[in-house]
Amino acid sequence: MDAVGGRTSDGGMKVQRAEAPALLAGHDAARNFFSACFMGPNAAKEMLWVAHVDDRARCIHLGRYGEGHEGGVDLPVRKIIADAARLGSAGILLAHNHPSGDPTPSPADCRATRTLARAAEAIDLTLVDHMVFAARDQCQSMRRMGLL
Secondary structure, X not given: OOEEEEEOOXXXXXXXXXXXXXXXXXXXXXXXXXXXXXXXXXXXXXXXXXXEEOOOOEEEEEEEEEEOEOOEOOOOHHHHHHHHHHHOOOEEEEEEEOOOOOOOOOHHHHHHHHHHHXXXXXXXOEEEEEEEEEHHHEEEEOOOOOOO
């Protein structure tokens, strides 16, 4: 990320992003945004990424919420919700990968996503989608599959 800087009135540095925030409106935009997270050495283990967005679907924060193991990746509901409240997120988009090559959400993925969706709803936060990536740029959207 490029940044431009300047001095604040008290002599401290201020930094702001030089480029516009990513717009994650729509499936293709979200897919393109997250696909780079699962390339190269990052494709070998399951990882969970969460994009926090404002009310216009602009990404205000992207965070990795754990590195998985062979059997999966944990979905830390409490931490994601706390971060969303701290950041003032209007919505969140989740993405994780299946190194096995099958982008089909597992029953555990579905259960954890439903739990997060209920917690998000309680604080008026929208779970926009949960995307599962696999080899050869395959991707399944839980929203498009009717699972959200």
